Amino acid sequence: MKVVVSIGGSVLAPDLQSQRVREHAAVIESLASEGCTIGAVVGGGGVARDYIGTARNLGANEIELDDIGIDVTRLNARLLIAALGEQAAPSPPETYEEAGTAMHRGDIAVMGGVMPGQTTDAVSAALAEYVNADLLVYATSVPGVFSDDPNEVDDATKYTELTAGELVDVIADLEMVAGSSAPVDLLAAKLIERSGVRTIVLDGTEPQRIADAVLRGEHDGTDVVPAGADDEMTYWVDDEL
Ligand code: UTP
Numbered sequence: 731m732k733v734v735v736s737i738g739g740s741v742l743a744p745d746l747q748s749q750r751v752r753e754h755a756a757v758i759e760s761l762a763s764e765g766c767t768i769g770a771v772v773g774g775g776g777v778a779r780d781y782i783g784t785a786r787n788l789g790a791n792e793i794e795l796d797d798i799g800i801d802v803t804r805l806n807a808r809l810l811i812a813a814l815g816e817q818a819a820p821s822p823p824e825t826y827e828e829a830g831t832a833m834h835r836g837d838i839a840v841m842g843g844v845m846p847g848q849t850t851d852a853v854s855a856a857l858a859e860y861v862n863a864d865l866l867v868y869a870t871s872v873p874g875v876f877s878d879d880p881n882e883v884d885d886a887t888k889y890t891e892l893t894a895g896e897l898v899d900v901i902a903d904l905e906m907v908a909g910s911s912a913p914v915d916l917l918a919a920k921l922i923e924r925s926g927v928r929t930i931v932l933d934g935t936e937p938q939r940i941a942d943a944v945l946r947g948e949h950d951g952t953d954v955v956p957a958g959a960d961d962e963m964t965y966w967v968d969d970e971l
Pocket of ligand 1: 740772773775778795799800842843844845846849850
């Protein structure tokens with residue numbers, strides 16, 4: 731089973747705590763030992779926002795700001811690589827081809843951003859499409875896809891299951907509201923729709939939840955199920971990978 735795990739920077743490194751990174755690495759290692767081929771994509775979190783805010787005040791343009799954000803995502807990726815040791819490719823792949831080659835070799839590929847004008851949400855979806863992943867998991871700080879921003883709207887409801895087309899519509903509506911943050915951005919949603927990769931959006935602040943979702947399909951987040959797919963994946967039903 732081929733899996734791409736997208737770990738938000740605010741999930742992996744809201745502050746620099748080696749124990750938290752170690753716990754995420756341990757979950758990824760456990761998936762690898764269960765036979766999964768894994769690509770991970772790490773976000774920049776608050777540190778990226780701080781750098782971008784400071785550089786914006788200093789007059790950097792938007793592309794320069796994106797490049798700074800990318801650098802921070804790669805720094806975070808290097809933390810996960812350090813914790814994974816020899817099982818991981820030694821540096822964050824800068825292209826999908828590089829990441830795919832590392833995964834093909836049997837290494838765990840840990841990427842950050844790749845180019846300005848997007849976020850690691852889209853990188854994760856693109857990597858999943860590139861390597862033809864069976865499953866894409868977004869480990870975010872929000873427990874799924876909601877009708878509204880749950881931090882802003884009290885009665886925001888969580889979707890337990892969406893088609894990829896519905897995901898695009900929900901995210902497009904969310905992004906119309908200034909300042910509201912969606913757990914997955916619109917470009918990523920469109921790439922998910924295009925590739926038809928099965929996707930789970932979950933609260934990844936407790937890393938074990940990622941393993942439960944990947945290995946057994948058990949989670950409290952949102953399933954994005956491609957049109958025509960069964961509710962359960964065969965290896966969840968058969969308990970095989
Ligand atoms: P993130 O993926 O962490 O962005 O990349 P985000 O969605 O703003 O962060 P979360 O999900 O709320 O934690 C950090 C920044 O790096 C740049 C963008 O500026 C992004 O905001 N970036 C990242 C790129 O320009 N290209 C990429 O491929 C990835």
